Amino acid sequence: MRLRLLLLPSLRSKLHPPPRHCCSSSPITNGVASRRRFSTEGSAPRPVIGPDSVEVLGYSYPRDDFTNVTPKILEKVGRNLHNQSHHPLWLIKERIKAHFYSSYMGRWGNPLFSVHDNLSPVVTVEQNFDSLLIPPTHPSRKKGDNYYLNRATMLRAHTSAHQSDLVRSGLDAFLLAGDVYRRDEIDASHYPVFHQMEGVRLFSNHELFSQVKDGHQLSLFESGGRRTPQKQETHTLEAVKLVEFNLKQTLTRLITNLFGDLEVRWVDCYFPFTHPSFEMEVRFHGDWLEVLGCGVMEQELLNSAGAGNKLGWAFGLGLERLAMVLYSIPDIRLFWSQDERFLKQFRVQDIHQPICFQPLSKYPPLHNDISFWLPDDGFTENDFYELVRSVGGDLVEKVSLVDDFTHPKTGRRSHCYRIVYRHMERTLTQQEVAVVHGQIQQDAESELGVQGRY
Template identity: 45%
Template sequence: MLNQFKRKIWSQKTCVLNAIKGHHLSTKAKESGFGFKESVHILDNNYAVDDWTNITPKVVSLIGRNLYLKKGNPLYLLSEAIRHYFKDYDFFVFADPVVDLKSNFDSLLIPKDHVSRQKSDTYYVNKDYVLRSHTSAHQNHCLHKKSTAFVCIADVYRRDEIDRRHHSVFHQCEAFRLYHNNSPQLISRGINHVFESHKLVRTDSKQENHCQEVVDIIESEMKTTIEAFVRNLLWEDIPMRWVSAYFPFTHPSWELEIYHNNDWIEILGSGIVEHKLLQNAGINDNIGWALGIGLERLAMIRYQIPDIRLFWTNDSGFLSQFESACHSDKIVYKPISSHPQLIFDISFWLPQQVFWCCNDFYDLVRNIGGDLIEQVKVIDEYTTKEGKKSHTYRIVYRSHERMLSKDEVNVVHKQIERYVTDEWKVAMR
């Protein structure tokens, strides 16, 4: 349910703040760059293109791969491990990632002005539909099936930076658990009520209508369950700590951090589900918790996989290491590529009076370069006294399957240069 990438989708980037003001690159540049003129075909449906459309052919080409369902992929093994751990929970699969705005935002109490709704962060199919940015987009569907404990695993889509740990498509698992007045966890403590009968005051530690004693019990149940779950998946008693967090759909909320490679890293988000969210699903007498965890981040630690792009490869040298394995097998990935990086920089003056968003450029580079792109980042930016703005990007090219030549990379790099010059009207430095 909750974002495992340290709130990347909620980050207050300059481009997002500008996007809130309504600025964006021209529709013509978007359409010609991303390849869709009138409609886009996704799975079995066609969707009309409009001014909100910002998905790319590269992203669309990855829809339907369903790595978490493909035997031989480490994400499948991890998904099976999760299913076995939560064996008493209902398990849901939603193959189509296209959802409406209500499912992705409104049903989760995400405000209209929240930065996660901006085109800078979310892939819009058009003004009415997006590619789900979290598995929580299906939370209402699961609740309406009268499930009181469920797990949902799916591919999710976000516009983000490019490096070894981030990809425009990744996979997320959501676990959700409800409790009522007669739940054993409450009855065993002599409690037969979930809600306060008076003093409906929201505090840092509870929602308006929740009994503090009940919240404390559910919090303890949740944290104990999650800690055991993570230790089970990582095969060790790894150091952990809980950090208070904020999410629109839970209160109170926490992130779990683990100590890995001499550093604390956030591994998942969790919290007590907002009661209004449950009421909107027709559930009035329960309290519950939810967690959201990214499969790639967990699998990279579990199997010691260094690059997120490897999950998408069809290289038999990679897949053969996992194809005959069981979900409980302790596997350490053996590197299949020692090919060197090729690094190219690109510098240009931004077009004046046109909003520039880094994520637009990242998507363009990924769309042209595909899986040859290992990383893109801004390494320099400045503004002259006359108001001219300059950006320099470093693009790192590398294939896990073969050695790249400078000549073939230069062809791709020149394509990127030509596009931003001809379509986005930048001036090369």
């Protein structure tokens, strides 16, 4: 799950962007936004990156030395593919939501799990990392892996950024879907914006043990305990085993609903915000496929969110990953396509109707190489990938490092990358590609400090 999938939202009135500052009508210091637009009706104004501020979703954020969000990325904010009716991501989200609505009922016959799918992707750094017990030195915080508006504010790297606020609001069972943002490599299965869906369920002592013989004698917590591979120091082993059983049963039913009967296995893993933690894999077309991550929530998270008397589980999954597998979609860029030949294949009467994507005519690729000496003061590959995305956008299908050379005498290093260009909806010309490629070369030298070898 790679810090990618767990934990969740709060009531919209409490989390409307920017979180925790939604009632302010005057500028807020310390890197937080000032409000430029008070009406929530209609579409949000176009994002703007100015010399001193970044404006997104109606808020203005002061720029500083951490600001690294790009216009190409801000164009995606507010698209909300997971909420566009009959989009493949919407279909997956609705299938998961329908399963939880029909399978889990509250005391009065209403759905047990509430659903939150319209929370702002702009969050504080504290929400994205600190609230999830992610250490200050953890590599997932790196500027090279995230999109920062400034040192205090960023585009969420996982929907888990909302979990503490939601638990604090008093909810015990909920689902969240939303867009998340990460700087990453460029290929058919990676994109800087993707979508996650997560679930959280909390149990009181009575809820967990009410169906257990002599359950009134059992407890969620113990004093003087120790942390082991099976449990946290404050949890009783019987409580953890019941929560773990409920978690795995819930997720096995969900995946069976999506894929049909499949062989399932659980792999022990590590996440900062759960213990014990697991990845769920299914046997699909002969291969083991990782579909989600999950675990027993760290009690410190619940304590800090005002739910210290409860114990809970959380899971998270990627909507694109499921859609690509279930619908045989070969390229992640297709989810952003507005080509009617793509979109019409998902306009079905029943969200459970099987769909096998019929590939569009695949236009021929063009590939150009770029080779340069690396600067002496350091080079981050994700910075180069981000530059390529900023210039080439969705014309770029893949970027691969094809040569890493160190000069035997000077010790200087050079990289050679192969950039594959392919338009999703038409044939590119060499002349078009030459213009884009030339701009990438020029910007790499001016912005990254490399020295061209072309």
